[in-house]
Amino acid sequence: MASNEEELKPYLITDPQEMSARIDELRRQGKKIGLVPTMGALHLGHLSLAIAAKNECDVTVVSDFVNPTQFAPGEDYDKYPRTLNADISLLSKIGTDFVFAPSPDAMYPRGFDATVHVGGVSKLLEGRFRPTHFDGVCLVVLKLFNITRADIAYFGQKDYQQVQVVKKMVEDLNVPIQIDMRPIIRERDGLAMSSRNQYLSDEERKESLVLNRALEKAEELVRGGERESSVICDAMRQIIETAKDATIDYIHIGDPKSLVEMERVSGDVVVLLAVRIGTTRLIDNRLIERK
Amino acid sequence: MASNEEELKPYLITDPQEMSARIDELRRQGKKIGLVPTMGALHLGHLSLAIAAKNECDVTVVSDFVNPTQFAPGEDYDKYPRTLNADISLLSKIGTDFVFAPSPDAMYPRGFDATVHVGGVSKLLEGRFRPTHFDGVCLVVLKLFNITRADIAYFGQKDYQQVQVVKKMVEDLNVPIQIDMRPIIRERDGLAMSSRNQYLSDEERKESLVLNRALEKAEELVRGGERESSVICDAMRQIIETAKDATIDYIHIGDPKSLVEMERVSGDVVVLLAVRIGTTRLIDNRLIERK
Numbered sequence: 001m002a003s004n005e006e007e008l009k010p011y012l013i014t015d016p017q018e019m020s021a022r023i024d025e026l027r028r029q030g031k032k033i034g035l036v037p038t039m040g041a042l043h044l045g046h047l048s049l050a051i052a053a054k055n056e057c058d059v060t061v062v063s064d065f066v067n068p069t070q071f072a073p074g075e076d077y078d079k080y081p082r083t084l085n086a087d088i089s090l091l092s093k094i095g096t097d098f099v100f101a102p103s104p105d106a107m108y109p110r111g112f113d114a115t116v117h118v119g120g121v122s123k124l125l126e127g128r129f130r131p132t133h134f135d136g137v138c139l140v141v142l143k144l145f146n147i148t149r150a151d152i153a154y155f156g157q158k159d160y161q162q163v164q165v166v167k168k169m170v171e172d173l174n175v176p177i178q179i180d181m182r183p184i185i186r187e188r189d190g191l192a193m194s195s196r197n198q199y200l201s202d203e204e205r206k207e208s209l210v211l212n213r214a215l216e217k218a219e220e221l222v223r224g225g226e227r228e229s230s231v232i233c234d235a236m237r238q239i240i241e242t243a244k245d246a247t248i249d250y251i252h253i254g255d256p257k258s259l260v261e262m263e264r265v266s267g268d269v270v271v272l273l274a275v276r277i278g279t280t281r282l283i284d285n286r287l288i289e290r291k
Numbered sequence: 292m293a294s295n296e297e298e299l300k301p302y303l304i305t306d307p308q309e310m311s312a313r314i315d316e317l318r319r320q321g322k323k324i325g326l327v328p329t330m331g332a333l334h335l336g337h338l339s340l341a342i343a344a345k346n347e348c349d350v351t352v353v354s355d356f357v358n359p360t361q362f363a364p365g366e367d368y369d370k371y372p373r374t375l376n377a378d379i380s381l382l383s384k385i386g387t388d389f390v391f392a393p394s395p396d397a398m399y400p401r402g403f404d405a406t407v408h409v410g411g412v413s414k415l416l417e418g419r420f421r422p423t424h425f426d427g428v429c430l431v432v433l434k435l436f437n438i439t440r441a442d443i444a445y446f447g448q449k450d451y452q453q454v455q456v457v458k459k460m461v462e463d464l465n466v467p468i469q470i471d472m473r474p475i476i477r478e479r480d481g482l483a484m485s486s487r488n489q490y491l492s493d494e495e496r497k498e499s500l501v502l503n504r505a506l507e508k509a510e511e512l513v514r515g516g517e518r519e520s521s522v523i524c525d526a527m528r529q530i531i532e533t534a535k536d537a538t539i540d541y542i543h544i545g546d547p548k549s550l551v552e553m554e555r556v557s558g559d560v561v562v563l564l565a566v567r568i569g570t571t572r573l574i575d576n577r578l579i580e581r582k
Contacts, residue, residue: 016465024467028321113410114463120404146465172405174307174437176315 010062010088010096016107016147019061019100023149031058035150037141040064040101041081041195042090045185049154050096052182061148062091064101069108070136081195100148107143116142118169124259125272126161126283129249134165141166145177152178156185158192160272160285164259184284186212192284199280207243208277214239214251215286218271222288227265229253240275249274249281256287301353301379301387307398307438310352310391314440322349326441328432331355331392332372332486333381336476340445341387343473352439353382355392360399361427372486391439398434407433409460415550416563417452417574420540425456432457436468443469447476449483451563451576452550475575477503483575490571498534499568505530505542506577509562513579518556520544531566540565540572547578 013019023033034057036049046062053060064087071077088099115135122134145153155163163181170179185193190212191205200208214236221232233251240246254261256270272285304310314324325348327340337353344351355378362368379390406426413425436444446454454472461470476484481503482496491499505527512523524542531537545552547561563576 020465020467030319111411112463114460115406115408115410116464117406117408118404119406120402143465146467149467169405172403173407174311174434176311176437176440 010091010099012088012099012101014100014102014106016102016143019098019102019147020149022098023061023147026059027149032152033057033148033150034060035144035148035153036060036062037144037153037155038062038064038087039066039080039195040087041083041198042087043185043193043195045156045158045193047090047094048185049156049182050091051094052180053152053154054095057152059098060096061098061100061150062087062096063144063148064099065107065140065144067107067136067140068104069139070133072130072132075130076196076199079199081198100144107140115139116169116173118165118172121161121168121257121259122165124161124254124261125250125252126274129274134162137162137165138169142169142173142175145175150177152180154180154182156183157181157285157287158184158194159283160270160287161259164257190216192282194282196280196282200277204245204277204280207245208282210240210243210246211273211275211282211284214273215271215284218253219286219288222265222269222290229261229263229265232265232271236271236273240273243277245278247276249276256289301382301390303379303390303392305391305393305397307393307434310389310393310438311440313389314352314438317350318440323443324348324439324441325351326435326439326444327351327353328435328444328446329353329355329378330357330371330486331378332374332489333378334476334484334486336447336449336484338381338385339476340447340473341382342385343471344443344445345386348443350389351387352389352391352441353378353387354435354439355390356398356431356435358398358427358431359395360430361424363421363423366421367487367490370490372489391435398431406430407460407464409456409463412452412459412548412550413456415452415545415552416541416543417565420565425453428453428456429460433460433464433466436466441468443471445471445473447474448472448576448578449475449485450574451561451578455548455550481507483573485573487571487573491568495536495568495571498536499573501531501534501537502564502566502573502575505564506562506575509544510577510579513556513560513581520552520554520556523556523562527562527564531564534568536569538567540567547580 034053036053038046050062066080116138117135118138167179191208217235218232236251252272256268268289270287274283325344327344329337341353357371407429408426458470482499508526509523527542543563547559559580561578565574
């Protein structure tokens with residue numbers, strides 16, 4: 001492709017109908033479409049997904065949309081970082097084809113009145129602390145899947161429960177898309193990358209390391225033969241409580257697909273946690289697979 | 292195409308994954324897919340849709356599935372007529388390519404737990420008398436759209452409100468499909484064709500003619516210049532009440548898209564009614580478009 005054309009990438013689209021029309025054209029040419037749904041404020045975690053999409057698909061779409069329906073009143077919708085120009089600049093370096101950045105009004109126009117709800121795995125953990133969150137996620141993700149008609153959508157393992165909820169929605173609604181979960185990308189010191197990390201003060205940033213340390217401890221115990229979830233959770237809690245501003249929302253050991261709590265570890269498990277450091281809520285997890 | 296192959300049509304598929312796989316193959320060949328969602332018990336109304344699909348698309352799928360989620364407890368789910376062999380025989384005469392007839396368990400397997408809700412137009416009329424009906428319709432229709440990835444789906448005007456609800460869902464969820472509404476097909480004496488007409492006794496069958504007569508009267512009045520909806524509804528009510536076993540659920544004059552009630556007729560209107568004849572509930576409607 002001419003370097004001129006490359007330089008114009010990614011092409012910014014804000015209108016859902018224009019996005020659909022471009023995709024229609026590309027699908028008629030037999031192109032394989034990869035979608036990376038994001039709320040912008042891109043970091044290396046998102047970029048790793050966009051790179052995977054670029055490697056495996058003919059056309060990559062990164063959506064960049066802070067979705068109001070997945071925030072509850074009082075959450076951080078207003079202060080959530082919006083950095084579209086910087087996002088586009090980052091994506092231009094890896095050859096992303098389209099950035100889809102609609103306005104809230106374009107996604108939820110006057111008279112909009114639809115809801116999508118997936119039960120089961122959405123009710124636990126984040127579903128308890130943020131009861132409307134996954135309905136909002138399912139709604140926007142389904143809309144994005146339909147607008148982009150992607151073959152594959154890439155999600156980060158950081159939002160582990162979200163990925164399971166989306167997979168369940170895809171299964172229950174027969175959505176013709178493949179969901180690809182990619183590993184968590186961490187800072188050098190172990191903190192899982194998140195757009196919300198920038199809310200942390202210097203002191204809180206140091207304290208936030210207890211999340212990953214607790215997960216490392218959990219893996220160490222499981223690999224060492226510990227089977228009692230309560231023993232593992234206690235050890236994690238002790239580590240997290242060394243941070244003076246930390247408040248634990250949950251520590252959970254569950255089945256990797258249903259997330260149903262396991263009192264005794266057997267087979268593969270996922271360990272998930274949500275911890276508030278000061279006023280910033282962080283989540284992290286570790287999948288422990290056994291050969 | 293060899294006549295041998297024609298004779299094998301329609302091809303019966305019961306497994307959603309097999310249906311999706313066949314469609315994937317056809318889409319890769321650039322085929323245009325037409326879907327006619329039905330609950331089976333096919334009559335000429337359904338066949339007119341299947342013929343339209345055949346004329347306009349490369350591949351026609353007729354789904355034949357009595358969808359449990361759109362029936363409330365106490366409604367006629369159990370006694371709803373199931374005539375798959377006769378349906379297939381009818382469709383073989385018009386060259387339908389696929390009949391998709393999944394079992395309830397294939398559509399709603401163990402652990403299934405998703406709901407789709409569209410507000411607005413779904414709340415009126417049928418939505419009041421059958422509060423869970425349109426959620427069930429939206430759910431199954433969305434699943435069928437996803438399984439068949441159809442370009443166009445054909446619906447009969449007989450279920451006018453259903454078509455508006457499905458259109459609203461398609462709009463709000465950005466489903467990549469075109470919804471095509473086709474005219475009501477009537478018996479010679481004017482009764483709108485319906486799989487439920489077979490519930491009527493001979494006497495009730497005669498009485499059922501009041502529905503279409505009332506709609507004809509409404510059109511006559513509007514074309515004659517009457518603008519007061521209450522006057523039109525009263526005239527319709529008088530006609531319907533000549534049938535001794537008739538109970539009116541509603542007579543409604545509304546906006547053709549939102550169905551919002553219009554006290555005075557202006558521009559295009561739709562007249563909708565639901566009447567029980569004995570224990571059989573019938574619906575009918577007439578779209579009055581003015582040049």
